[in-house]
Amino acid sequence: MNNLFPDYQKISRSSYIVLIGFSSEIETDIYSFKQLFQRNFGYAEKVRSTPHLTMLHFIASKKSIPPIIEVLKNFCAKIKSIHLQFTAFNSFERNKLLFLDLEKQEDLSNISTDLQKEFKLAAPEISIERKKLRPHATIARCPRMKLPQFNDAVEFFKGIPYQKSTYPKSIAIFDQNKRKEEWRYDFENVAWQ
Incomplete structure (x- = not known):
């Protein structure tokens, strides 16, 4: 088998997400809601994850990341200026996902679409999951919870x-396979990491 695929190890790919981080105040609120969920409704997935908004998912090799970082650097001014308005709690019943909804914004959708195009130009070999952007901050995902109990939690x-608003605190590329950030730009401290 190694003879058939000699370069397999060299071209292994990871699943990545581009994340927008929230202000400390919003993060604290979301963590409080996650804890409230656990106290009242028991275990759920995503209750310990760092609050964020997922801009897009993509699959790429390690060598594709530097050109993608350059694209993100060019988008930082646009992303930093996005006004994020949280409106209410909502859910995706099919996935049993409870989240804090964000007001629909053309700017955010346009940036996501533009990022997808620019990523493909910078690194044509990557695969981008093309989903319509539905901005939200996950509170809990409950795949094992019975639907009536999940609906009680949603209600x-x-x-x-x-209803609070904020501007993005940071943007990052997160490697889902390794469970770590590959790159981050912090708008508050204005620093590449």
């Missing part, structure tokens, strides 16, 4: 008024 959270 509970929908009863909590929440």
